[in-house]
Amino acid sequence: VDKGGQLLSFLLSHCEQGRPYPPPRAIGAKLDMVAAAMSKPSYKIILGSASMARRRILAEMGYEFTVMTADIDEKSIRKDKPEELVMALAEAKADAIIARLLNTGQLQNDTDMTLLITADTVVVYKGVVREKPTSEEEAREFIKGYSGSHAAVVGSVLVTNLTTGSRRVTWERAEVYFHEIPDEIIDSLIGNSDTVMGLPTALTQQFIDEVLQPLKP
Secondary structure: OOHHHHHHHHHHHHHHOOOOOOOHHHHHHHHHHHHHHHHOOOEEEEEOOOOHHHHHHHHHOOOOOEEOOOOOOHHHOOOOOHHHHHHHHHHHHHHHHHHHHHHOOHHHHOOOEEEEEEEEEEEEEOOEEEOOOOOHHHHHHHHHHHOOOEEEEEEEEEEEEOOOOOEEEEEEEEEEEOOOOOHHHHHHHOOOOOOOOOOOHHHHHHHHHHHOOOOOO
């Protein structure tokens, strides 16, 4: 019996067994169960990021997911424009995770449709692209520079349907203006690599919807 017929089966079982017709409260509870089952996605999601901020954003969007990280040398990937860089990094992360899944046989053995989400973020300050700081000293220097100034945050998102191969990727840019940042706030931010990391929710949802569509012949 499909999920849409579960309520009908529930009612018929009472009649067939000579039991009294279920009260409205029982019917309402069954409706809630059917609605929950029907709203549960029929696919799995892998978030290809160790970022707690991205995990939080995707969870707030209402999704359940597993996490995998990509072991790539980000410094070896260079592009002239920050927009090209963040997309190239998101694609490299996705390709590395897909290769791992193939090598371990997880994709071949998985019968569920699976989506992979990867992303990357850089900061552009005075025309210079800044990626993750390599030390606490560099992180402090970066944040002090932003104090009372502004910078651009360029982020990408890539959604890949691992079952069909369908893929969507793009970037977005936001200008961020900072007040003066006190030293104690800077101290609290040191070591927090999630300070500017994020996931564009509207684009992520759009791409999830798009890669779930049947491929056109």
